[in-house]
Amino acid sequence: MSHLFEPLPMRDILLRNRLGVSPMCQYSCEDGFATDWHLVHLGSRAVGGAGLVVMEATAVTPEGRISDGDHGLWKDAQIEPLVRITRFIKEQGAAAGVQLAHAGRKASRSVPWKGDHELGIGTGGWPVVGPSAIAFAEGYQVPVALTSDGISEVIASFAAAARRALDAGFNFLELHAAHGYLLHSFLSPLSNHRQDEYGGTFARRCRIVIDTIRAIRQVWPDSLPLALRISASDWIDGGWEVEDSVALAKLVMSEGVDLIDCSSGGNASHAPIPVGANYQVPFAATIKRESGIATAAVGMITEAMQADAVIRTRQADIVFLARELLRDPYWPLHAARKLRVKTGSLIPQQYARAFPPKT
Numbered sequence: 294m295s296h297l298f299e300p301l302p303m304r305d306i307l308l309r310n311r312l313g314v315s316p317m318c319q320y321s322c323e324d325g326f327a328t329d330w331h332l333v334h335l336g337s338r339a340v341g342g343a344g345l346v347v348m349e350a351t352a353v354t355p356e357g358r359i360s361d362g363d364h365g366l367w368k369d370a371q372i373e374p375l376v377r378i379t380r381f382i383k384e385q386g387a388a389a390g391v392q393l394a395h396a397g398r399k400a401s402r403s404v405p406w407k408g409d410h411e412l413g414i415g416t417g418g419w420p421v422v423g424p425s426a427i428a429f430a431e432g433y434q435v436p437v438a439l440t441s442d443g444i445s446e447v448i449a450s451f452a453a454a455a456r457r458a459l460d461a462g463f464n465f466l467e468l469h470a471a472h473g474y475l476l477h478s479f480l481s482p483l484s485n486h487r488q489d490e491y492g493g494t495f496a497r498r499c500r501i502v503i504d505t506i507r508a509i510r511q512v513w514p515d516s517l518p519l520a521l522r523i524s525a526s527d528w529i530d531g532g533w534e535v536e537d538s539v540a541l542a543k544l545v546m547s548e549g550v551d552l553i554d555c556s557s558g559g560n561a562s563h564a565p566i567p568v569g570a571n572y573q574v575p576f577a578a579t580i581k582r583e584s585g586i587a588t589a590a591v592g593m594i595t596e597a598m599q600a601d602a603v604i605r606t607r608q609a610d611i612v613f614l615a616r617e618l619l620r621d622p623y624w625p626l627h628a629a630r631k632l633r634v635k636t637g638s639l640i641p642q643q644y645a646r647a648f649p650p651k652t
């Protein structure tokens with residue numbers, strides 16, 4: 294019996310299975326507008342059988358973009374091209390998610406295939422912000438430390454973007470507090486050296502995340518799920534650790550967060566990360582066990598049996614796949630056959646002749 298293809302209820306929606314498309318920047322926007330690329334890219338993965346399709350890191354302000362190709366929801370005009378995309382995803386039976394983000398001190402870069410270098414001010418870039426004036430690494434701008442007013446503006450931008458996401462038809466929202474971007478850089482003592490109400494103690498480093506969740510929950514309906522992606526560990530002494538993640542999970546549960554999406558790293562360029570199959574799964578397991586919140590496991594999960602085992606052994610409630618779904622958008626359909634699941638409505642009628650029932 295497969296566990297991966299068990300439906301997952303989340304608030305008022307029911308995910309048809311426990312396979313999510315992990316958010317992946319496509320660097321294919323102009324001025325933050327989604328294009329036909331996004332319709333085909335995200336639509337294919339909904340056709341391919343995922344239960345949840347989460348659109349890429351979506352900037353809540355223009356300065357919060359990693360690159361000038363990033364997607365955004367900082368103005369109402371950006372809603373319109375998304376309506377067709379979310380409608381199509383949902384018509385295929387998947388939930389339509391979007392990840393709201395601010396890149397903080399890791400903003401203002403060229404798109405990866407144009408050299409992955411800093412975009413300086415005057416060469417297409419913009420000033421970047423962070424908790425403290427500490428650059429991420431060599432070749433990155435030194436951020437301007439946000440004032441309290443600046444923090445309030447960022448929080449309001451997250452809430453405004455959440456409202457636009459709702460208007461665009463998304464029914465799942467993820468807040469990006471991982472990978473060294475703005476919210477993670479506030480959480481981690483490596484990058485947050487503030488001594489005001491947004492830094493110093495653990496509780497004060499978490500405050501921007503809590504305030505952002507509260508602001509989002511004001512506009513994001515109680516009927517729809519909200520996830521938080523974190524880097525469960527900075528993988529470095531003196532950094533954010535899994536115990537911090539457990540404590541944060543306990544805090545955000547009572548603020549209306551339904552799922553912790555457990556990634557890691559990204560805030561220390563020199564961290565030794567032991568990348569390998571399932572390497573982040575223990576974070577999802579620990580956070581789920583210690584806090585009681587639902588978790589998503591992500592990272593180097595590529596095989597059907599492997600993904601199924603993560604769910605069967607209750608290490609996570611859902612598995613997110615990224616690169617494997619770039620290699621094969623129909624991975625869930627193949628996985629269903631490998632796990633001998635009754636595919637039924639999972640196979641689009643248009644493709645049924647290619648997926649006859651196994652004898």
Ligand SMILES: Cc1cc2nc3c(=O)[nH]c(=O)nc-3n(C[C@H](O)[C@H](O)[C@H](O)COP(=O)(O)O)c2cc1C
Pocket residue numbers: 315316317318319349350392469471472522556591592593594613614615616617
């Ligand atoms: C092309 C690409 C773009 C990505 N963009 C994002 C993103 O927008 N937001 C995010 O949280 N993670 C992003 N990631 C990380 C993935 O969501 C995922 O966590 C990571 O690739 C590990 O999963 P995998 O081993 O299945 O690829 C990206 C990864 C790739 C390969």
